[in-house]
Amino acid sequence: MSPARSVGTRLSIALLLVVAGALGIVYLIVVPSLETRLIHAKVSQLEHSARGLAREVPANRIDWPDWLDEASASENARVVLYDVIAPPTTLTVVGDSRSVSSKDVENDPIALESALTLQRKSGTIHRGGQRIAEAAVPLTQTGPVLLLSASLHDTLGSVHLVQRRLLIAGAIALLIAVAVGYGGAWVFARRIRRLERAAERIASGRFDEPVVDRGRDEVGQLATAFERMRERLAQLDHARREFIANASHELRTPLFSLGGFLELLTDEDLDETTRREFLVTMHEQVVRLTKLAIELLDLSRLDAGRLRVESHALDLGGLARTVADEFAGVARAEHHTLEVAVEGEVNALGDEQRVLQIARILVENALVHTAKGKSVRISASAAERAVLSVEDEGDGISPEQQAHVFDRFYRIHGELAAGSGLGLAIARELAELMGGSLELDSEPGRTVFSLSLPLAAREPAGVAVFP
Numbered sequence: 001m002s003p004a005r006s007v008g009t010r011l012s013i014a015l016l017l018v019v020a021g022a023l024g025i026v027y028l029i030v031v032p033s034l035e036t037r038l039i040h041a042k043v044s045q046l047e048h049s050a051r052g053l054a055r056e057v058p059a060n061r062i063d064w065p066d067w068l069d070e071a072s073a074s075e076n077a078r079v080v081l082y083d084v085i086a087p088p089t090t091l092t093v094v095g096d097s098r099s100v101s102s103k104d105v106e107n108d109p110i111a112l113e114s115a116l117t118l119q120r121k122s123g124t125i126h127r128g129g130q131r132i133a134e135a136a137v138p139l140t141q142t143g144p145v146l147l148l149s150a151s152l153h154d155t156l157g158s159v160h161l162v163q164r165r166l167l168i169a170g171a172i173a174l175l176i177a178v179a180v181g182y183g184g185a186w187v188f189a190r191r192i193r194r195l196e197r198a199a200e201r202i203a204s205g206r207f208d209e210p211v212v213d214r215g216r217d218e219v220g221q222l223a224t225a226f227e228r229m230r231e232r233l234a235q236l237d238h239a240r241r242e243f244i245a246n247a248s249h250e251l252r253t254p255l256f257s258l259g260g261f262l263e264l265l266t267d268e269d270l271d272e273t274t275r276r277e278f279l280v281t282m283h284e285q286v287v288r289l290t291k292l293a294i295e296l297l298d299l300s301r302l303d304a305g306r307l308r309v310e311s312h313a314l315d316l317g318g319l320a321r322t323v324a325d326e327f328a329g330v331a332r333a334e335h336h337t338l339e340v341a342v343e344g345e346v347n348a349l350g351d352e353q354r355v356l357q358i359a360r361i362l363v364e365n366a367l368v369h370t371a372k373g374k375s376v377r378i379s380a381s382a383a384e385r386a387v388l389s390v391e392d393e394g395d396g397i398s399p400e401q402q403a404h405v406f407d408r409f410y411r412i413h414g415e416l417a418a419g420s421g422l423g424l425a426i427a428r429e430l431a432e433l434m435g436g437s438l439e440l441d442s443e444p445g446r447t448v449f450s451l452s453l454p455l456a457a458r459e460p461a462g463v464a465v466f467p
Contacts, residue, residue, distance in 0.1 A: 011188065015181035016174060023170040030166065035159045039124060039133065042155050046135035046148045047122045049075045054137040054146050057081070064095040072097035077150040080105050084115045084143030091115060094144060110134040111147040124152065131156065191219050198226055207234035242409060247296065254285040254292075261285075295422040299408070302429050309351040309433050313456035316380040316388045317342035319352065323359040324378050327367065336367055337375035348386030348453040350434045355388070355451070358430055358438070361423040362390035362449045369447075370394040385436075388451040397442040405440060427451075 053075070058067050064081060071079045080102065081095035091112055093102040104127060105111075114121040114136035122135040131152045138145050191213055198211040207230055213223030261278045264270065270278075301307035324340045331338040348355075359378070366376045374393040381387050397405060404410045406428045409421040424438075431438040436453040 009182075009185075011185035012178055012182040015185075016178050019174055019177040020170075023173060027163075027166055027170070031159065031163050034162060035156065038155045038159060039152060042133045042150065042152060043122045043124065043135065046075075046077060046133055046150060047120065049077065050122075050135040050137045050146055050148045051120065053079070053148070054139055057139060057144075057146060061094070068095050068097040075148060077148045078105075080108070080111070080147040080149065082108075082111055082115070082143065082145040082147065084145060089116055091145065104128060105147070105149065108134070108136075108147060108149075111136040111145050114138055114147075115143065115145050188219070191215065191223075195219070195223055195226060198223075198230070202226070202230055202233060205237070207231075207237060247292075247409075251289070251292065254289050257285050258282055292422075295426060298426050298430075299422065302426070302433070307430075307433065309354050309430070311349050311351065311434065313347050314350055314352045314355065316346040316348050316355070316382075316386050316453075319355055319359060320378045320380045320388060323356065323363055326360070327363050330367060331376065334367060335372040336370060338363075339375055339377045341377060341379040343379070343381040346380040346382045346386050346388075347456040348382075348388075349456045350436065350453045354430045354434060355453070358427040358451055359388060359390070361427045362451070365423065365449075366390050366392035366394070366447070382455060384455075385452045386455050388453075389448055391446065391448040393445060394447055396444040396447055397440070402440055402442060406438070424449075 053071050056067075056071070058064060068079045068081070079095075079097040080093060082091040083094045084090075085092055089112070091107050093106060096102040096105065109125060110121050110123055111134075115138060118138050118141060120135070120137050122133075124131055124133050126132070132149055133152050133155075134147060134149045136145055136147045194213065195211070198209075201207075201209060211223050211227040211230055213220050215223070261282045265275060265278055298307065320340050320342060324338055328338060363376065363378065370376060370392040371394065376393075377389075377391040379389045379391070381389075406424050407421075408425040410425075428438040431451055431453075434453060436451060439450045439452065441448045441450070
C-alpha cells in the first residue's frame with residue numbers, strides 16, 4: 001500500500017487540518033478583535049484628552065505656541081489649532097505642536113468634519129503611510145478647532161507582535177500535532193494491520209493463532225469480535241472434519257458388511273438357513289444406511305435453513321400413545337415395560353411429524369440404553385408450556401457426557417450399537433425450529449429427556465409456517 005494512502009497518513013493529515021483550522025479560527029477571532037480594541041482605546045483616550053484641552057486653550061493667541069508644546073508633551077500627541085474660514089468652510093492651521101511644516105494636516109478630514117458639524121469627532125486616517133488616530137473639538141461656534149493626532153504605530157506594533165507570536169506558536173503546535181498525530185496514527189494503524197493479518201490467516205483456514213488486542217476502544221472490540229469469529233470458525237472446521245470422518249465411518253461399515261455378505265451369498269454350497277440369516281443381516285444394514293441417509297439429509301436441510309416446519313395445534317397425549325404403540329413390540333422383545341402417562345388434555349403448537357420424529361428418537365435411545373427388565377415412561381403434561389417427556393431407569397448419564405450428548409456424532413460410552421450419534425442433535429434442532437426446547441435431566445438410575453413446546457390456543461386461528 002502507498003504510504004500516502006495509509007491510515008496513519010490520512011489520520012495525520014486530518015489532525016493537521018483540524019489543528020490548523022482551530023488555530024485559524026483563534027487567529028481570526030483574537031488578532032482583529034485585539035487590534036480593534038487597542039485602536040478604539042487610543043481614539044477614546046485622544047477624545048477624552050481633547051475635551052479637557054479644549055477648556056485650557058489660552059485666550060491670547062500669543063501664548064498658543066508654548067501651550068501647544070506643553071499639551072503635546074503631556075498628552076504624547078500632536079496638537080493642532082485651526083481657524084475656520086467660511087464660506088466655503090476651509091481650515092487654516094494657526095498652531096501646531098510640530099515644529100516642521102503643517103501642510104500634512106491642512107484640511108484634515110476629522111477636523112473639517114468637526115468644524116462643519118460643530119461637534120466632537122474622532123476616528124482614524126492614513127497619513128504618510130501610517131495609520132493615525134485623531135480627535136477634534138470645536139472651541140466656539142466660529143472656531144478655532146482643536147485637533148489631537150497620534151500615530152498608531154506603537155499600538156499596531158503590539159498587535160503585530162501578538163500576531164507574529166501567535167503564528168510562531170501555531171506553527172510549533174502544527175509540527176507537534178503532526179508528530180504526535182503521526183505517531184498515534186502509526187500505532188493505531190499497526191493495530192489495524194494486525195487485524196488485517198489475522199483476517200488473512202482466518203480466511204486461509206488457519207485458526208490456531210488467537211487474535212489479541214488489549215485496547216478497550218472500537219479496534220479492541222473489533223479484535224474481540226474477530227477472536228469470537230476465529231473460535232467459532234475453528235469449532236465449525238473441527239465439526240466439519242469430524243462430520244466427514246464420522247459420516248465416512250458410518251457409511252463404510254455397513255457398505256463393507258453388505259459387500260462381504262454379497263460375496264458370501266455367491267457361494268453355491270451356502271445352505272438356505274445361513275442364506276436367510278445373511279439376508280436378514282443385510283436388510284438390517286440397508287435400514288441402517290437408509291436411516292443414516294435420512295439423518296444426514298435432515299442435517300443438511302437444517303444447516304441450509306431449508307427445513308420447514310408447520311405450526312398447528314396437536315395433542316401431545318395422543319402422540320405419546322402413538323409412539324408407545326409403535327415401540328410396544330420392541331419393548332416386549334427387549335423385556336422392557338413401556339408406560340404412558342398423560343395428565344389431562346395437553347395441546348401444543350408444533351409440527352406433528354417432527355414431534356413424532358423427536359419422540360421416536362427419544363424412545364429408541366431409552367430402550368437401547370436401559371437394561372432389560374427396566375421400564376421406560378412416556379408422559380405428557382401442560383403448565384406454562386406443553387411438555388412431552390421420556391424417562392428411563394438406565395444407569396444415567398455422567399455430567400461430562402451430558403455436556404456433549406446433543407453434539408453431532410456423539411455416542412454415549414462410544415458404543416457402536418448406539419447409532420450414528422445424530423438423533424439427539426437433530427431432535428434438539430427440530431425442537432428449537434418449532435419454538436421449543438429439548439432438555440436433559442439425568443442422575444444414576446434415572447434419565448429424562450423433555451420436549452417443551454408452546455401451548456396451543458383453544459381455537460387456533462389458522463396455520464403458521466416457520467421457515
